[in-house]
Amino acid sequence: xxxxxxxFASFILIFEVIGIALFLRGxxxxxxxxxxxxxxxxxxxxxxxxxxxxxxxxRLPQPLFKRVVIMLVDAMREDFVFGPNGRMYMPYTRHVxxxxxxxxxxxxxxxxxxxxxxxxxxxxxxxxxxxxxxxxLNSPALLEDNLIWQAKTAGKRMVFYxxxxxxxxxxxxxxxxxxTTSFFVSDYTEVDNNVTRHLDSTLKRDDWDILILxxxxxxxxxxxxxPHSSLIQPKLLEMDDILKKIHSALISKEAxxxxxxxxxxxxxxGMSETGSHGGSSEPEVNTPLVLISPAFKRxxxxxxxxxxEQVDLTSTLALGLGLPISQNNxxxxxxxxxxxxxxxxxxxxxxxxxxxxxxxxxxxxxxYEKEIxxxxxxxxxxxxxxxxxxxxxxxxSEVLSNMGKKVLKQYLEALAAMSSALSKQLGKYDMYSMITxxxxxxxxxxxxxxxxxxxxxxxxxxxxxxxxxxxxxxxYLLCLLLASVHVLVCTSAESSCYFCSLSWxxxxxxxxxxxxxxxxxxxxxxxxxxxxxxxxxxAPLGSSGGGGDWSLSExxxxxxxxxxxxxxxxxxxxxxxxxxxxxxxxxxTLCLIVFQDVCRKYFREQSASxxxxxxxxxxxxxxxxTYPKAEICSEKWLALATPLFTLVCxxxxxxxxxxxxxxxxxxxxxxxxxxxEHKMVLSLLSAFCLVLIYLLVQRRCSWVSKVxxxxxxxxxxxxxxxxxxxxxxxxxxxxxxxx
Amino acid sequence: xxxxxxxAMASSHAIIAASMLMATVIPAVALPGFSVYGTHLxxxxxxxxxxxxxSVAVFWLLGxxxxxxxxxxxxxxxxxxxxxxxxxxxxxxxHTVVVLYGAPLIVSALETFSLAVLLTSLTTLRCLxxxxxxxxxxxxxxxxxxxxxxxxxxLQITVACTLVGAWVGAFPIPLDWxxxxxxxxxxxxxxxxxxxxxxxxxxxxxxxxxxxxLIYKCK
Numbered sequence: 033x034x035x036x037x038x039x040f041a042s043f044i045l046i047f048e049v050i051g052i053a054l055f056l057r058g059x060x061x062x063x064x065x066x067x068x069x070x071x072x073x074x075x076x077x078x079x080x081x082x083x084x085x086x087x088x089x090x091r092l093p094q095p096l097f098k099r100v101v102i103m104l105v106d107a108m109r110e111d112f113v114f115g116p117n118g119r120m121y122m123p124y125t126r127h128v129x130x131x132x133x134x135x136x137x138x139x140x141x142x143x144x145x146x147x148x149x150x151x152x153x154x155x156x157x158x159x160x161x162x163x164x165x166x167x168x169l170n171s172p173a174l175l176e177d178n179l180i181w182q183a184k185t186a187g188k189r190m191v192f193y194x195x196x197x198x199x200x201x202x203x204x205x206x207x208x209x210x211x212t213t214s215f216f217v218s219d220y221t222e223v224d225n226n227v228t229r230h231l232d233s234t235l236k237r238d239d240w241d242i243l244i245l246x247x248x249x250x251x252x253x254x255x256x257x258x259p260h261s262s263l264i265q266p267k268l269l270e271m272d273d274i275l276k277k278i279h280s281a282l283i284s285k286e287a288x289x290x291x292x293x294x295x296x297x298x299x300x301x302g303m304s305e306t307g308s309h310g311g312s313s314e315p316e317v318n319t320p321l322v323l324i325s326p327a328f329k330r331x332x333x334x335x336x337x338x339x340x341e342q343v344d345l346t347s348t349l350a351l352g353l354g355l356p357i358s359q360n361n362x363x364x365x366x367x368x369x370x371x372x373x374x375x376x377x378x379x380x381x382x383x384x385x386x387x388x389x390x391x392x393x394x395x396x397x398x399x400y401e402k403e404i405x406x407x408x409x410x411x412x413x414x415x416x417x418x419x420x421x422x423x424x425x426x427x428x429s430e431v432l433s434n435m436g437k438k439v440l441k442q443y444l445e446a447l448a449a450m451s452s453a454l455s456k457q458l459g460k461y462d463m464y465s466m467i468t469x470x471x472x473x474x475x476x477x478x479x480x481x482x483x484x485x486x487x488x489x490x491x492x493x494x495x496x497x498x499x500x501x502x503x504x505x506x507x508y509l510l511c512l513l514l515a516s517v518h519v520l521v522c523t524s525a526e527s528s529c530y531f532c533s534l535s536w537x538x539x540x541x542x543x544x545x546x547x548x549x550x551x552x553x554x555x556x557x558x559x560x561x562x563x564x565x566x567x568x569x570x571a572p573l574g575s576s577g578g579g580g581d582w583s584l585s586e587x588x589x590x591x592x593x594x595x596x597x598x599x600x601x602x603x604x605x606x607x608x609x610x611x612x613x614x615x616x617x618x619x620x621t622l623c624l625i626v627f628q629d630v631c632r633k634y635f636r637e638q639s640a641s642x643x644x645x646x647x648x649x650x651x652x653x654x655x656x657x658t659y660p661k662a663e664i665c666s667e668k669w670l671a672l673a674t675p676l677f678t679l680v681c682x683x684x685x686x687x688x689x690x691x692x693x694x695x696x697x698x699x700x701x702x703x704x705x706x707x708x709e710h711k712m713v714l715s716l717l718s719a720f721c722l723v724l725i726y727l728l729v730q731r732r733c734s735w736v737s738k739v740x741x742x743x744x745x746x747x748x749x750x751x752x753x754x755x756x757x758x759x760x761x762x763x764x765x766x767x768x769x770x771x
Numbered sequence: 772x773x774x775x776x777x778x779a780m781a782s783s784h785a786i787i788a789a790s791m792l793m794a795t796v797i798p799a800v801a802l803p804g805f806s807v808y809g810t811h812l813x814x815x816x817x818x819x820x821x822x823x824x825x826s827v828a829v830f831w832l833l834g835x836x837x838x839x840x841x842x843x844x845x846x847x848x849x850x851x852x853x854x855x856x857x858x859x860x861x862x863x864x865x866h867t868v869v870v871l872y873g874a875p876l877i878v879s880a881l882e883t884f885s886l887a888v889l890l891t892s893l894t895t896l897r898c899l900x901x902x903x904x905x906x907x908x909x910x911x912x913x914x915x916x917x918x919x920x921x922x923x924x925x926l927q928i929t930v931a932c933t934l935v936g937a938w939v940g941a942f943p944i945p946l947d948w949x950x951x952x953x954x955x956x957x958x959x960x961x962x963x964x965x966x967x968x969x970x971x972x973x974x975x976x977x978x979x980x981x982x983x984x985l986i987y988k989c990k
Contacts, residue, residue: 610945613873617941620872635910679871686873692945 033499037492044480047545048473055469057530058462071177072356078387080380081417092384093377095354096327096369098291101243101278104154105271106147106195107251107309108299109259110138112268113320114337121268124276125297128324130334135368139321139342142455143312145301147214147251148197150342154300155179155201157346157361159455174201177358179346181205183242186355191234193227194246207240212248218256220249220267228274235281242353247271251303258307259315279324286326294352295324298345321345327372340366341451347388351381357388362454364389364447375436376423379416382443386412389450397457405449412442464521465531468542475549482556497559501551510547518543590625594618610692619682627675634668706757715758722749776921777979783829784971787822791964794821808951815885815960819892830900835922837903853904861895862887869959872941879955886956886963890937893967894930901926921978924985928977929970936966 035043077092112121114136119126129136141150142159153159155178180202183190189207192198196211212226224247234243250271253263275297282293299319301309309316319342343363350357351365365385370378386409393400400406416439422432483494501507518539522532531539598614601607607614690700705714722745730738752758794817798805807814830836839846865887870876874883901922902908911917918924940962943953952958978985 604946606946613945616873621938624868632914635914683871683873687876 033496034493035496037487037494040483040487040494040496044476048476051469051472051476053469054472054531055466058465058469071181072359072388077356077384081383081413081420092354093373093380095291096352096373097294097325099241099243099282099293100296100349100353101282101293102245102296102298103271103275103278104194104244104246105250105297105299106246106248107254107301107303108271108319109302109315110299110318110320110337111315112264113297113322114138121265122272122275124272124279125322128279129322129331129337131331132324133326133328133330134322134324135328135366136323136337137321137340137366138337139298139319139340139345141301141317141319141342143310143317145309145311145316147195147300148201150300151197151201152178153343154298154346156358157343157350157363158358159343159362172200173203176360178202179350179355179358182350182355182358183353186353188241188353188355189239190242190244191240192244192246193230193234194244195248198244198246214248217252220252220256220263223247223252224249224267224270231274231277235278235285238285245274247274251309254303254307254309256307259303259305261307292326294327296345296349297322297324298342323369328369329372338368341455347385351384357385359388360392361388362392362451364451367444375433375440376420379419379436379439379443382440382447383413383416386443386447386450389447389454393450393454396454403450403453405446405451405453408442408446408449412439412446415439415442462529462531464529468531471546472542472549475546475553479549479553479556482553482560496552497555498548498552501548501555504551506554507547507551510550511543514543514546515540585629587622587625587629590621594622612691616682616686620679623675623679623682627672627679630671630675634672711757711759715753718752718758719749777975777982779833780921780925780978781975783833784975786829787825788968788971790821790825791818791968794818808954808957811954811957811960812882812885815889818964819889823892823896826896826900835901837905837908850904854899857899857904858891858895861891865890874955882956886937886960889960890933890963893933893963897926897929921985924978925974928974929967932970932973933963933967936969937963939966 109115112118113125113129128134142153152174155174156176157179158176180190184205190205192206192209192211194212195214197214199206199209199211210226210230212223214223216223227245227247231245234240250264250267253261253267257263275295279295282295286293298321302316302318303309304311304313304316320337321340321342341363343361344366345363347357347361347363347365348369350361352369365381370381373381390400390406390409393403393406397403415435419432419435419439422435483496487494518532522529598618601614602611684701687701689702690698704710705717726742726745730741733741749758753760753763795807795814798814798817804810805813839850862884866884869883869886898909898912902912912919912923912926913930918927937959940959943950943958944955946953952961
């Protein structure tokens, strides 16, 4: 079947896009998001479970803390606090961790360990995936249910000083704020001083409930010189002093009878060995979490800090402040924080967290009833109900407290199971859809490559053996094989798979398409590659690409090697940042080789004709070459000059604008032209270029088009003059245009 | 059938390679503070000078240089003068090509010129020695099947290897490893030298391997 090249190309393009879309659908996991767009309200909370009688009020237990200070130090690794150098880097913190009334943990962050997703994780309790980084590039306000919104709705007064990402994510939520920009990445003193300067006055006041501080200096130092540099220690001492200041202020303000304070020291992500972050290596993922409050027992020595997930902090803070837990929260409350409260309150807190997690599970997984965690939670809830009945009857024996502890353990197991089920759903790749997508893409790519010589030839038509492929036996066998593979995979997959969820018609169409592509591929390949000498003899001379001419000239080698090399170079981050250098380089090489080809062609003919001159008899074909000699001469010079002219233009373009990361600061012509003392040069140059455009284009235009073109180009120049970039001839550069 | 020539080629290449190595080692021992990365330009000029001197001597002794048509001193001097002019023009040509590839025009002009001098002494000099200052002969040799003798094939191979080596040597420049050999023009000149050395080794080997199939058109 002969198809025109344009039709063939569009057909390939559409199906490639479908293949890539299928791959991406499998690669990016569906975010675990509650389908309800509203946020959790206090009235949504479940009642305390009670078997037998109707439940009484669904009141929350008393909050644990009255005031919370969250000190978030960007890029704080856990070994800065808990490591062997911790005593030297942060002496006061280490003292509180070892001997004060505190709880310390190592909080594991999830990749991407970049600040904005981590802030989102900490406030919503959900785990943003890589797709969130892509979809929220300019960080608009956070619309999901989150801790800050809940606090604002409950009337808590919040003060924030630090990275202005928070201000952008939560506009109008803070009673008082001062967002410092993180743009100047080489400054690590001013960014923190801008936060600390408000601290003294704020700590003296009584009118706030939550104070959030976000320090960026450590992150900047990490990016500049890494975690083992000499700048780290003074910065950590500074952070330690600030913690001491806050702690002393909170202690002095502590009043008897009221709820205690809570001071949280945490990091949003760690720092790799080179000082950067973003990945999932251990130092980047492990952050310290230190909770300081008189509500905790005093420690008697350094214990190894327990490991929790970073999002566990969200539910702990929500419950500690008496707020509803945000809807998409995946973390579970940290049990040791609740140790000092009564058993009834502990069970109630765990019940609330479990209820929230089970609602989220119900909402995001189609077969939630099969989850172990869900079952365990149901069982624990029932046991809680019967414990409540016994408790309310006034039973205070040992049996009650033992039973209560058992229910507690059941709750903790259920929470752990549900939390891990929700987290696992986020990181799963849908391998089957990915593989299917890749198979499509590669098949189409190979068909495109094999049909390329035909498609680009003069006839511009591709001969696809569709009919012969569809009527052959391998096609049907392949269809059967792929269909059976599909059924096998879909019935044995334990997770949901996008490709399996498609309707049977679509799946069968995809299977048939894939098999047909494969058969067409095989037949084109056997046609192209010369299988033996008998094919050469029988192939008609006129057919394009009959036997397949496989001798590659240097140009072909360069084009192939350059394409493959460019694709491979994208594996190195430096080459991705400086990809334009790769392009310049390959383009230059291409021009030079074209030039060499042209030289060879013309100079060899010239030398060949000169060789013939040396023979005694002037041969007959010397004469015809004299006739069109003038034409050949000008054509020759044009062909020789074109690659050189292209090279010079490319070189000019390179120095016109420096881009990339490494050499972006170097001065370039664009900079020079845009400065105000060279406006005359810029005006002349742009006027010249516009006139040149007109002269080159106007040859093919009708009279009306010529006038329109001239007016259009004049309009371009006038616009630029009005904006102030260039000058009209009657203006002097000293006079500025009034707005 | 060209065993004698192949052996002569191999030994001359060995002498040239040895001279290059000596141009590296002797100043490192004799001069204080000399290093390949540190005093790179000095080293470049030393190597170029060594290769030039040794190549001219070896080819003259072997009798490869094409004989002059006339034997007057004036003609010989004019030939020598033309060779020098071609050498200088070739330096300018390489300098232009490297600037077109992206080397800064004014800032590191001396480094770029030194690289051009190195490339010339590795490629053009050999052309001058083997073929003489005759542009037609050069065009003939570098066209597809224009090699007339074993030395022409050897010339093709070494020039191609040197240029490819210099081309490949430009790859590490965008990487941000901050190594001393990424400073301009160290990586390209080292690439050119390694290309030249591998060409010196590969040319006799290739000719020896293909000696049965090589057919040269007689002039």
